[in-house]
Amino acid sequence: MRLRTVAVLGLVAAATAAAVVRRRRRSGPPAPPAQLGRRDGAVQHLAADNRDLPALRARAEDLRAALETVL
């Protein structure tokens, strides 16, 4: 009985570990807070502490509100 319990717990632990590994592989690196792309292909990522980010987020929230308004 005790052996069966240990076996079940072992299987659960192995399945959980495998799921965590799969999730990490699938998710990849976290998305940057903001990304600015230029016509020549250059891409600029704004860091979380970038001083322009709050204003950009505020404008993006305004645009989101407008986009979510469906007439």
Next chain:
Amino acid sequence: MTVDEAIRDLLNVSTDIDRLVVLDTGGEVLGAGPGVADAAVGAATDALWRSAAEAAARGADRAIDAPLEHVVVDLGDAAVVALEAGGRRIVALTAPDPPLGLVVFDLRTCLADAFPDEGPGGTVTPAAAPHDPVTPAGEVAS
């Protein structure tokens, strides 16, 4: 293909895009989906674009002066993506953590499908492969 058909096609193939609006240079709505867009989208897009252009001018290398092509802002539970090509803009509201390179490529393709007569010198070119280089924050990837 009309603007509405291009929008419908994109919404059919993309599970990441929740809402989509195409605008002209004056901010007038040319098409939207699903449903009809609020005219306020034009002014809100323009405000975001100006704010992004200011941020880009401050943060970029002086050698890089190409105009903005797209802006992506992560809002946590969604992302706002705006792209300009051929004198028109397309803006989208996406699901959380979208595949950014693919979404930008899809938006570019949608504009190219809707306005195929921009000519070879136009900036509506969907030929570029999905491109999402990972660079350290604040740096510019070429």
